[in-house]
Every structure is written in C-alpha cells, then in structure tokens.
Amino acid sequence: MGKKLLIHNDKVPGIHTLEVYRQHGGYASVEKALKTMSPEAIVEEVKKSGLRGRGGAGFPTGMKWSFLAKPEGVARYLVCNADESEPGTFKDRYLMEKIPHALVEGMITSSFALGAKTSYIYIRGEYFYVARILEAAIAEAYAAGFLGKNILGTGYDLDLYVQVGAGAYICGEETALLESLEGKRGNPRIKPPFPAIAGLYGCPTVVNNVETIAAVVPIINMGGEEYAKIGIGRSTGTKLISASGHINKPGVYEIELGLPVEEFIYSDEYCGGIWKNKKMKACIPGGSSVPILPTELLLKTAAGEPRLMSYESLSDGGFATGSMLGSGGFIVFDEDTNIAENLYTFTRFYHHESCGQCSPCREGTGWMEKIAHRIVHGHGKASDIDLLWDIQKRIEGNTICPLGDAAAWPVASAIRHFRAEFEAMIPKTELAH
Amino acid sequence: MAKVTIDGQTVEVPDGTTILQAARMIGGDVAPPTMCYHSKLKTSGGYCRTCIVKVSKGSDKDPRPMPKLVASCRTTVMDGMEVQNNTSPEVVDARKGVVEFLLINHPLDCPVCDQAGECHLQDLGYKNGGEGTRFDFERRTFERKDIGDKIQLHMNRCILCYRCVKTADQICDGRVHGVMNRGDVSEISTYIEKAIDNDFSGNMIDVCPVGALTDKTFRFKSRVWFTKPMDAHRDCKKCSGKVTLWEKGDEVLRVTGRKDQWGEVEEWICNDCRFDHKKITDWVIEGPRKIDHKSVISQNHYMKLAQPHYKKLDK
Secondary structure, eight states: OOOOSSSTTTTSTTTTSHHHHHHTTTTHHHHHHHHHOOHHHHHHHHHHHTOBOTTTTOOBHHHHHHTOOOOTTOOOEEEEEEOOOSTTOOHHHHHHHHOHHHHHHHHHHHHHHHTOSEEEEEEOGGGHHHHHHHHHHHHHHHHTTSSEEEETTTTEEEEEEEEEOOOOGGGGSHHHHHHHHTTSOOOOOOSSSOTTTSOGGGSOEEEEEHHHHHHHHHHHHHOHHHHHTSEETTEESEEEEEEEESBSSOEEEEEETTEEHHHHHHSTTTTOSBGGGOOEEEEETTSTTSOOEEHHHHHBOTTSOBOEESHHHHTTTHHHHOOOOTTOEEEEEETTOOHHHHHHHHHHHHHHHOOSOSHHHHHHHHHHHHHHHHHHTTOOOTTHHHHHHHHHHHHTTOSSSTHHHHHHHHHHHHHHHHHHHHHHHSOHHHHTO | OEEEEETTEEEEEOTTOBHHHHHHHHOGGGSOOOSSOOTTSTTOOSSSOTTEEEEEEOOSSSOOOOSSOEETTTOBOOTTEEEESTTOHHHHHHHHHHHHHHHHTOOOOGGGOTTTTSOHHHHHHHHHOOSSOOOOSOOOOOOOEEETTTEEEOGGGOOOOOHHHHHHHHHOSSOOEEEESOGGGOEEEEGGGOOOOSTTTTHHHHHOSSSSEEETTTTTTOOGGGSEEEEEEOOOSSSOOEEEEEEETTEEEEEEEOBOTTSOBSSOOOHHHHHHOOSGGGSEEEEEOOOOSSSGGGGOHHHHHHHHHHHHHHO
C-alpha cells in the first residue's frame, strides 16, 4: 500500500464540509504557514520538496515560484488551472469534487507564499457543478476566517474567486487561460513575456495545476525534506493517476512516484489488469497528447529496465522508445483496439480545439484529421501515411503554444509504433500503384 | 547595444531590437519573409510563422541554442546571438511547410483577385514554397461580406494574420472588428457586419497582405501591373496626405498609403484621401514610386512610361 497524501480521506462522509475536513487535520498548513513561517520559507520548503508541476510539463514548482517578479506596488496573482481538458485526465475533478477544501487550503498557503492578495481558480465550463462545490467550500472558509481580511489574525488578506470557463481545451494553456480570465478570447499569448513577469492584467502571475497546489498542503505539514523522501530520484511525492480504458478498475489512484508500471496495471490495488481476460496492446501513459507506447515498450524500457511511473522512467529513450508522465491520464488499450481509429479520434479532437492563431496548427490539424478520416474509412491512399508523418513534423515545435506539439505527438507515435495497422487499412488497389 | 550574427553577417543593434529588425538592417535575402508582422502595428507578428529562424547560439553569456525555431519578429536579440535563416536547412524546410499550410485552404484565385501582383502570399509562395500541392480535399469557403460601403472581405483568401484586427483595434475606440469562431473555421468579422466607423478604416485594406480586404472603388478596374504608382500629396487636415496614386492614363484608379520596401505602410492615410480624391488635380505629384517589394510591378517598367507624364505635370 503506497503512501497517500492527497486523497487519503476521500471516502470519509462529509469530507467536503469544513467541519469534517477540520476534524481530519484540515487547514493545519494554513495555521502553520501564516502564523509561524515567512513567505520565503514556504517557497524554500516547496523547493526542497522537489515538487514538480502536475499539469503535464513537470516543471519544478519551487523554481517557478522563485521566478515570480516582485516589483514594488504591483499586485501579484496566483491562478489555479482547473481547466483539466486533456482527454483521459480527470484527477483534478475527483480531488475538487471530493475534497474541495484541499484545494482551498493549498490556495491560501500558496497565495501567502507568493504574496498574492487576490487569487483565482479557473475551472472549465463542463465542471460547472464542481465550481458550485468549490464556491460552497470557499464560502465556508470565508465564514471560518480562513479567507477575507486579516486571516487568523495574522494581518494577511486574501480573496479567492472561482471563474468558470466556456470549455475550450486551449484555455488550459496558461496564457490562453489568463486571456480568458481577463474576459477576452482564449488565445495563447506569444511568450516572452512569461506570466511570472507579465501575467494576469499585466501583473506577475503564477499559474499552477490543481494537484500541484493541493500538494503544497502535505509539503507544509510534513516539511519539504520529508516529502522529497517519497518517490524516486527527481520524481518526488505522490501523483494522482486517472486510469481509463480497457482495464478492470478504471478510476483515480494516488501512487507514490516510482511504482512499476506493470504493478500499476496488473495489481488489484490499482487497475486490476486488462478487462475480459484480454491482453494489453498499447497505452498512453500521460493524457492524449503524449506518445502512445506498445506493451513491450511500456513495461520495459528499450534498455530492458522495468518502466516505472515517474517523470524520468516514462520518458526514458526519448520519443523513439519512450513517452511522458504528462498529466497522468493513463489510457490502456486491449488487443482488439484499432490504433488508427483511435488516432482519428484524437486528430478530430485537436482539430476542433485548435484556436486558429498560428498557421501550422490551424491548417495542419484539420488536414491531419481529413487524412485520418479517409484512412479509417477505407479510402486511404498509399502516400497518406508518409504525408501524415510529414505534416506532424512540420507542426511540431513551430507553433505559438504546445497545442501544436500535442496534436503532432500522437500522430508521430502511432505511425512510429503501429505503421503496419495503418497500411492494413489502405485499400489493396491503392497499394498496387 | 547588442551584436548579432545572422547568416554569417554581423550587425550591431540597440537592445530590444528583434531578430527580424536586425535582419532587415542587414537587408537583402537575410531578412526573413513576413506575413503577419507590420512595423507600424503594436503587438503584431508571431502568428503566421513564416519568419521563423534558428537561434544556434543564444548569447555570449548563455551560448546554448534555442530548442525550437523561433518567430524572429517576436524574439529580441541578445549580445553575441547567432541566427541562421537561409543557411539552415531546417528553417528552409519548416518555412516550406508554413507556405504549404497557408495555401492548402487558399482558393488560389489569383486570376480574378485584385491583389495579384502585389500579394505577399504570391511572393512567399514563389520564393519559399514547394511545387504543386499535396492537399486533395475540398477547400473551406465563406460568403463574401461587405465591411462598410468601401471595403469588401473575401474570407476565403484570408490567412488570419490579424493585421486588420490590430489596425481596427488601434485606430478605433470600441472593439468592433475581430475574429469569430476558432481553429480553421475562424473568420474575420465586424460586429454584425457593421461598417467600421472611423476615418482611417481604409488602412485595413493596405495592411492586408493578401486579397482578403479589397478596395471596392478599385475592384476589377485594372490589374495592378497596368497602373503607374506615383507618389503624391495634398494638404489634408486629417492625415499626412502623403499617398501613392495608382494611375492609368490620366485617371487615378486607386489611392493607397505609401508602402516601404517590406510592403508595410509608412503612414496611415484617411478615408477622405483614399476614397474621395480621385482626380489628378486633387494632388501634387512628386514622382514615380519605386516598388521594392518583389512582384511584377517591381520590374518598374512604369518608370520609363511615367517619365514624360511626370515631366509634363512638373512644369
């Protein structure tokens, strides 16, 4: 049984209320941080913990916080990215739905550390009911004196707002999120400047994922060094994994980073093996954007080492033989899955979600969808597979924001590892040419 | 000051200069092509990706190369930076890709497009594009729209450079002109097909790099290469009054702002000058306008043709 720090109390009746949450040690980190620690000391603890961003990129949180510009007389903001839109990822929803106060508590402690007097939780439109749960929790926190003016008599003021988006995937990109939060069209900004210098309303801003902010709570409670002992190497702490697909027990699991992938899939504590006694064919370990891996490369690295659930191990071998931990959207496919059809779904998604600002993504995603559609409907041409490869290569890295990469990687990996399946779908008459 | 080397040529530029501006200072082919950047518009650039370059050395302080190709119009130079434009096969290939992306849904209706001959997309395609197309699906289409009585929008031809959006934003008070929808069905639109009520709205035609926004008073009057561009000015209370007249015989077919060697407007002109002063007697002719931008007009055959006419007026 691995250590649980974030959702260990998820089954406690009434844990969504402040009263029950307090009985289980809730808001201890706020009291500890605001009463006994300086903001710098909190940032230091987060640095020591080795916590890495849980939204997908895995950037060290402490370092991100220390980049925040602090000019005199300019407001600073903390924005929580709850726009969890990556297909296959639903961990943040679970956390916010079950234990909303964990996020509120993390927001208070983190805002104090960053010197933010106003903070926002930007949540996707489809999660409107979760927004209500959060708003209820925030109202309770205001009533209990954890939010508002002069929190716990320490003289620190903080206002926390929930802002519901309209459900665009692109608004999960931090600068598009900030644009949307400002009431504009959710288009990613061209960086630099980075949000740490000029973010929300042009002020220094930190944008963190829900799980990242919730993880600050145990880090403050137990100390950064203690937290860093959990996990493996530079992948410290625990991670929420959204397991879905052809497994016996789909759901949200909290794992200690470093757990072997094989154990995660086949152990009864987690996914419980592949459904209907079938074999596994492939897996996308970190949400739809990361490269898909065939079973043999998922369980073992190219060097023959067992693959672990950690940032380093999953990306071992680069994109040729590895993938990414990403947001932890773990999608498993059984032996009967058609990878080309699966890819068509993804290309359709990215085409639909492209914001249309920069040309490679705007035009390329639509083109890839059209070709994938043609292939899976049996009208593919012999040249289509190479063409798909070419298009993704010219999108990757050439766009304003990472959506271009996110659209390109699934195409590249599906062709890299499952080319034969695509070829099998091209009509024989075509191949004869 | 910062020293930057682009395609092997070094130039010293003030801090805060972008790679693109530095490359233009060197001039010639070193300057990357641009579609969405416009020097007179704030926050323009970064969208079309045609000006991408490879930064092979970040700076003297931090010599690491940049991991991805960068938009040169939006990346500022650092002291000691080394940039590859035409010398990098990676850049050349990526740019070819961008041209292909820009053209897959473009109607290629140059034979009936007023912009042909002075179209940046044509120039870009000839210079940087590949041969033929690999796109064999139906192209997306939109209805034609009028933006006021003087400007027509052909959304099919639009490459979403956002130049007109920035122009409208920066000359008008409210936000009336923008982009609707998203992804590859994005379209330029005004608030319920409203005219942009501003004396400078005509400049949107001049900033459009393709034939998406055209001057209705000039539609189908003549191919641009049959007209003679002449610099002229008049005493105008609203703008500088410095324009280029496009003449055919003694007739002024069109009035536009003056464009620099990169095809970007030098000074905004007002709608009065643009649409309402089409008599040659309204203007003081300065002389033939040299078109540097690569296009059929830049053959400058008109220079000879224009001479006697110019002298006649000068007397």
